[in-house]
Amino acid sequence: MRGINKIYKIDAKNIQDYLDSSNKIDPKMQSFKVALVYAIVGVIWIITSDNLAIQLAGRDNLYEQIQTYKGWGFVLLTTLVIYISIRNSLMLFDKAINEIYQNYDELNKSHETLLELEREIERQLQELHILAYYDTFTKLPNKLMLEKEIINLINNYKSESSADKFAFICLAIDNLEDINDILGHKYGDLLIKDVGDTLKDIVFDSNKVSKLKEDMFAIVLVNIKDKDEVVNKVNKILLKLKRGWKVNNQEFHITYNLGISIYPIDANNFNDLLKNSNMALSKVKTLEKDKISFYNKKIEEINTVKINLINEIIHAIENELFSLYYQPIVDLKRNVVIGVEALIRWIHPKKGFVSPMDFVPLAESIGLIDNIEQWVFRKALMQKKFWNEKGYKAIKISINLSSKRISNDCFIDELCSMTNSLEIDKSEIQLEVTETSVIDNLETSSEVLNKLRNMGFKIALDDFGTGYSSLTYINSLSMDVVKIDKEFIKSIFDKDKNAIIVMAVMNLIHSIDLLVVAEGIENIEQKEFLKLNGCDMGQGYLYSKALPAVEVEQLFNIQFE
Template structure:
């Protein structure tokens, strides 16, 4: 573009040269100029030559000859003058023509360059349109183009007074993370592309298909009558999608989840329809695979409650609304407290007591548990230090450890740093894990627990009996204590099957040289049965509920009956 402007300015200067008064061609003036020169030269010549001839020859034959020669000389001189005058004008004209032809050629070249630039700009605009409105990998319309199409669809329905419903469906691939983890993202991308191609084949006009994000597609089914029709069409789509995908001789059975909102019932614009179908999708993800969920207001109400609770948890962390209570762990043979389990409690300023079951799982899912557990460990160890200083060094402190915290590489360093700075014997600190917290990654959990035990910490398997209840985990993981869940304990008697199972489990645990703790002891019959069958320790309401530190201290010096 700079070159074209330069050529234009140069041509403008050249043309201006011929428009200047000193150089421009004027036919009338030029003709008058030539005629005037000719007349003046002629008159001068005649007068001068006649006088000269009379002076030289007088009026005789020589005079006549000189007149003849003079005529020829005059013709030659005037011819020369006329030639020079016309030549100068024509040379100027020729120069002008050459400049015009040259400028014309340059303009032609500039025009060709402009045409090429125009073509390039058009190609770039097409590329930009594709980048703006299409997914570069699957070549499907993206979210922006789908939004425009939905707006046009809704506007045309309003203009034409149509009431036709359509379904806005969000579809996600469940197995994508597995494929990415096992084979790498290259094959995950290949799966997405294959799913996109399959959807292109089965979703016909006027229905629409779009790629919303990495593992999510949008399907718009037009002119639907009711939910039953949507379900039928969705089942047909899933039937064609649900097949084994074989990649590098590895077969994967792909499953999908779908969330559906309906226009105009669940939303009158693109954003509401997308939001509500996503809400329906989030609900179904917690259920079985290949499930379909329609949006309803209760989902949104639950989500509002969830969001409010998340915000309240964050405020509780910032404002230190949490506190620790401690439930005694009793030696069943000596009937004395030998340790306590630290349990988090949340006293909400407006709601009062909030159960850990209501906020701990949510905190884990939202990534907030790390901050909470950091606080719990610090507070529990500070309390242990305080009891040590009061003379209760034999009281062990038992703290629950989540899977997220256990997989944190910095956790061990933090824990060791706190016990060192507080001068706490690590053998007096017990970390409680659950089966479900280790089963997803048994190998990493084993490495972590071995490190902790090698540093002196005690490890307890909590809630044994609520998960897979496999003794394999007890044998393969490095631990010291197994805590039998209260669900087993609450129904035991000398005659029922639970009693037989609990007795057998305790015998097996003892055979592995581990300590057995029974949770949820609520009556004397349960205590006596456990004591008779060799259970080492117990905790439950029979002895005490979880108490604040000041109150639980009072139990350290008493002996239970």
């Protein structure tokens, strides 16, 4: 485009010189000049030729006059013809020149517009480049730019046949969610910018730093020899980052987790380096805060198993491959079954029995627990309906609620609809929650449980003794039953104090008008102790393990010793 501009400017200069006022053609004046020259030459020719003719042939007045008039007439006529012809031609030429000038003027304006457009396009391209390759908030390179830089770095290492390595580090801010919740996202953004600015200051030379996502940065440390060197450099970076962060006179101690992969030991391309660093980061996040983790093959193997298990859970949900087992709950005074706890079981076609502890927390973490719990409620209530029709209406059924369900009351209408359509008395349904599932969102959980209790459902606090074991929570959550955890029961006779603690706990629970269920009763001594100290109900292997519906039904008509 610049070459075209150069040619265009030279031609434009020539045209402009030609159209200058001193050089501009006036068709009438030019025609007049040509005709005048012709007339003068013609007059001179007539006079000269006439004189020559007189000298040679003599003077004849009439002839002379005729010749003179004829000559003058011819000169005048031809002068007029030449003037008109030249004038018309020059006027056409002048018109063409004017049109050329107008077109040139328009072209010149278009040229200026194109130049302005070119400048605007260049500016927008620069902006697009920044938007495409840089984080607009921290001004750090983003993932796309980092990928380009890593590819170039790897190509340089390969071309130089270098034995050096580089470390690819994913650094995540642990406290960002807390700051967003307490102070708002405005201050969370300020923290991110502050961390980005700090990293720009301390990561320099050929090392690289970029922004990957909201709470995560990437750091590339080049020319490293081993993991010890990486740890030393990372600790120097963290020394600058780990400082009190003060906002509105409130100080926050910022912590970080780091996942690290090494080129070319762990991976030899950008995507795998990023993936492996993220895997190492995910591992350390699940363990504790403020730690560094290097990638290793075992992490990937664990993740592969986890991914496969997730796919199998989805397949099991879609094809209803789970089943419900029921563990009897026994009235310790009458020694008869008064209820059952519905427990999900998964008999895998290849792996056999898969513990709920392996798949339920995983299903909850990936958002599949709703699908599982819907199935559990439907199957358990249908089984309750079946037992009611067979005459076992007195058998209550207990169903566990996950923390996700307790924190959202959307499922209540669904649960009520199922119990109403199956004509089941809500007082025969007991919903079990754990302390840990309600503590994180106590206010909402309390509202949900109160709604359920007011509708007629029974509420039980499960696994009491494994969490905070606070009677304050029991009282505020409006419970009907407290289930003492099996570890509490198991340790009754380990020390004298343990038995005293269990008795005190049961007395306190009774003092606020709640029933007590002891879980994990395995022997007669435990049963007798609990019965003697006023425990209302119990469940455990002494009576029965969890059984399929057909088998547990056989225990409804017997009396335990």
